[in-house]
């Protein structure tokens with residue numbers, strides 16, 4: 001039996017090839033595999049206007065004929081006839097995105113230069129028009145020398161015209177077309193990328209009938225923000241600046257807050273007689289709450305960046321950039337927004353997973369959300385970093401402390417991706433779904449909206465500090481203060497809390513944790529930042545005993561912890577699921593205790609192992 005003509009669909013990623021392929025072939029599709037690689041081969045049948053069948057194959061998206069991935073290699077090899085298990089196509093259906101014409105034309109021109117019969121689908125004209133861009137397909141036809149058909153794949157617009165053009169294109173005897181072999185260097189394929197880009201830009205400009213200035217600005221910004229190379233560089237740079245700012249901008253306001261709490265403490269000590277009430281207020285409430293509230297400036301700086309990036313329209317671009325990376329660990333691109341929200345707090349993040357349709361996708365996202373560094377970890381990270389990592393410039397504008405904080409965030413992300421990869425192979429096995437998101441226009445963030453966002457963050461944080469954290473520290477203060485130690489014994493060791501911590505200490509001793517940490521870990525189950533408050537309270541009570549004077553928490557930590565212990569403690573907080581609210585919301589969102597328990601189990605195990613490894617490596621390195 002004679003094979004029907006083969007038409008290959010090629011174009012940049014997200015040009016809409018698959019959408020067009022679905023519109024053209026309907027249900028008549030087959031999924032196979034290219035021999036020797038793990039790239040899927042999607043093919044389908046299409047009936048031409050005269051009734052003859054054509055085989056259509058949907059190739060992976062590529063940016064050029066220089067492959068950067070196995071997918072792109074398959075695309076290049078198919079269109080040059082070098083792919084094992086595939087014949088040379090009789091024609092190419094090149095799909096380009098009308099709203100991103102200059103970038104997509106570059107690859108289209110390389111493909112046209114190969115010399116195969118080509119028809120171009122000018123797809124997504126709906127989005128281009130919505131954004132204020134009107135194109136003239138006739139100019140494109142003239143400049144490119146091939147037929148150009150405007151289409152809207154998702155609305156089936158232009159499908160019949162496209163079929164007509166394909167009928168004309170593969171009109172000849174199919175056998176003859178198969179005989180052709182391509183020459184290695186064909187026309188302008190040899191052109192360097194800069195020349196090609198310049199020509200693509202000129203053609204795009206000539207084909208533009210009208211374009212609003214807003215759309216031109218947006219497009220210019222996007223050609224950097226979504227660029228396959230500059231885009232990720234910009235994203236990492238932005239995140240990096242953000243974490244540096246968290247440290248360098250917060251120094252002064254932290255000083256003011258510390259001053260205010262010290263003044264309040266001094267005032268209370270002046271008006272109250274020495275005794276339990278004074279100890280409760282100064283060692284319990286002020287030491288505990290104060291230790292947490294000093295982090296307000298850093299949390300607000302972090303949120304300032306998140307709010308501005310969101311309001312400016314950049315955040316969706318970041319999600320788009322992350323999509324390919326996410327797909328590689330089996331997550332949907334939709335998981336990006338929930339995961340990003342989890343940098344503020346895992347609770348709204350987990351709630352935001354409701355937009356993920358696929359159950360397994362959603363469950364995976366929920367299970368890894370607590371690994372994103374939430375703002376409650378910031379107090380813990382910053383105090384330990386402040387105490388143990390020297391404040392040194394490693395490069396101009398790059399401080400070592402900011403670098404370590406950045407590394408901790410990165411570690412959380414890497415941990416989450418590794419977890420996702422493992423989960424998707426085991427307990428949440430399944431196909432991952434695609435990404436669909438409209439790009440909003442860039443905007444100047446409105447001062448008022450950003451201000452309101454920051455204000456509501458401040459309210460939430462202070463409310464938490466005034467309720468949960470104050471209460472936990474008061475309870476802890478009581479547990480630390482009773483029973484009273486006889487002379488010669490340390491109060492912290494003798495108290496109820498101290499004895500409970502004795503038990504826990506045996507478990508955490510192998511990973512380098514001391515008695516103080518064991519003591520802090522228990523109340524920190526309520527919320528992570530309580531760990532700092534707990535250490536603050538414990539050391540404040542301890543001070544009454546050994547009269548160490550008015551040392552700051554940072555100096556006390558330096559005196560009592562070794563560097564390996566501090567590093568292990570940081571590592572513990574990257575992984576440990578120390579947050580009752582997160583566990584509660586996971587139970588609610590997964591309808592039962594099975595998944596929250598699984599989450600607690602795997603995260604504690606990871607925390608224990610990672611903290612242990614860190615401790616022993618640091619000890620071995622002689623730190």
Ligand SMILES: Nc1nc2c(ncn2[C@@H]2O[C@H](COP(=O)(O)OP(=O)(O)OP(=O)(O)O)[C@@H](O)[C@H]2O)c(=O)[nH]1
Pocket residue numbers: 011012013014015016017018019020060061062123124125126127151152153154155434435436437
């Ligand atoms: N508004 C609009 N959306 C479209 C159009 N064509 C495709 N889309 C959407 O654009 C997104 C990308 O389309 P795909 O068909 O997956 O793109 P692709 O070229 O196959 O992408 P890769 O396989 O990654 O190379 C999908 O969310 C589509 O629904 C169109 O003409 N108009």
Ligand SMILES: [Mg+2]
Pocket residue numbers: 017018019058060061
């Ligand atoms: Mg596709």
